[in-house]
Amino acid sequence: MKFQVKFAIYSAFIKALIILAFGLILPVIVEKIVYIHIDNRLIARKDMVLKKIALKGLDPALLDESCSYDDYNIFKEEFVHISPLEVNPHVVPAASIENQIWNIEQTTQQEHRVIRLPFLYANQWYELFIGQGLSEIDQLKSTISKFTILAMILVILVSVFADIGFVKIILKPFNKIVSSKLRATKDPTSYDFTPVKSSTVEFNYLDDSINDLMNKIKEAFAIEKEFISNVSHELLTPISILSNRLENIVEDPQTPHEVSEKIIESQKTLNRLSKIIKALLLISKIENAQYLKNEKVEISNLADEVVSEIEDRLHQKNIELKKLIYEDFSFSPCNKSLLHTMLFNLINNAIKYNKENGSITISGRHKNQKYILEISDSGIGIEKNQIDSIFDRFKKLKKGDDNSYGLGLPIVKTIANFHNIKLEVQSEVSKGTTFLLSFPLS
Secondary structure, X not given: OOHHHHHHHHHHHHHHHHHHHHHHHHHHHHHHHHHHHHHHHHHHXXXXXXXXXXXXXXXXXXXXXXXXXXXXXXXXXXXXXXXXXXXXXXXXXXXXXXXXXXXXXXXXXXXXXXXXXEEEEOXXXXXXXXXXXXXXXXXXXXXXXXXXXXXXXXXXXXXXXXXXXXXXXXOHHHHHHHHHHHHOOOOHHHOOOOOOOOOOHHHHHHHHHHHHHHHHHHHHHHHHHHHHHHHHHHHXXXXXXXXXXXXXXXXXXXXXXXXXXXXXXXXXXXXXXXXXXXXXXXXXXXXXXXXXXOEEEEHHHHHHHHHHHXXXXXXXXXXXXXXXXXXXXXXXXXXXXXXXXXXXXXXXXXXXXOOOOOEEEEEEEEEOOEEEEEEEEOOOOOOHHHHOOOOOOOOOXXXXXXXXXXXXXXXXXXXXXXXOOEEEEEEEXXXXXXXXXXXEOO
């Protein structure tokens, strides 16, 4: 999961928790505030009723047969109830306020906030009840709960999209560092050291650190390539001299036959060493861009040249080669000699690791704005855990193969990179291998 999606989900989750907590606390706060407001109204109304009784008296005519008095508003939300006390209190209690279920005219029951106070009038103790209905509070709580749920859903949706967009903008310099600089770099020499502009200190620090690191790698890479090139040049001369001397010794009639045979074996070893050095020197020159790319090649004709050059080896193993170039392709700019070496190594491997009476197929076609050249064989195949390392130097596809130096495929990969050709491998053990070369359209 991408960082921006994780951040958006986390941010939305935190905001939802905050809204939920606020939604749970808000009804309690509102209830408390409403109760304070109702209590103040009840106390004010109690004082008004007592003042009215003190001024105008309590008319017995207002009392019903049960010696009580009731007054309700039209919605039955507010009432005043006065009833005589059967037992006179010894100590006059203070007014009390609490929630009660009140019977409204003996027909319905509703919860009210009720203030209760005994009072003395004309040597008779009465009890005063003044109530305020609480149904509005319940409605208010329900409204707040619904609003909280809707707000939480709305905030989550808006937050996810807003945060994804915001994080995408924030991470734009980081993505540019990764995609435009790191992923686009094939080797340290092609790295773009241009600083990425960003207002984020951490991204500037990251970019500077990567630039410093790549600069060190570039220097080490240049030293390594120069070392390989110099060593290869220096080794070829003494090997050539030594090989000539051994050849002169073998041709000397006075040299014993047994000694000649041992010297011939040594010559073979020197030849192998010379081929390895030449291969490393070739790779070094290609990586150092010492070859020109100023030619144009017909891929079909190039394949024919390689096949004609290697045809004898096909007959030795009785391998059938099928050339199915459905669409020809002219590739430029390129280096024909290097491309010839690349195809030669691939077809040579297809023969070397093929089965007796096997087959090789070379096909070419345009696909997805590129030209795809496939070289398939019916050989021994490559194990999946080895596919990622077959282009490593001195990595042999088959153990015990003395004729292989493990440099054929690394040369292929180096030439492909030099020409911006994408190289892919598909293989299955005992069924064969396919190399796919994707040529960019000029």
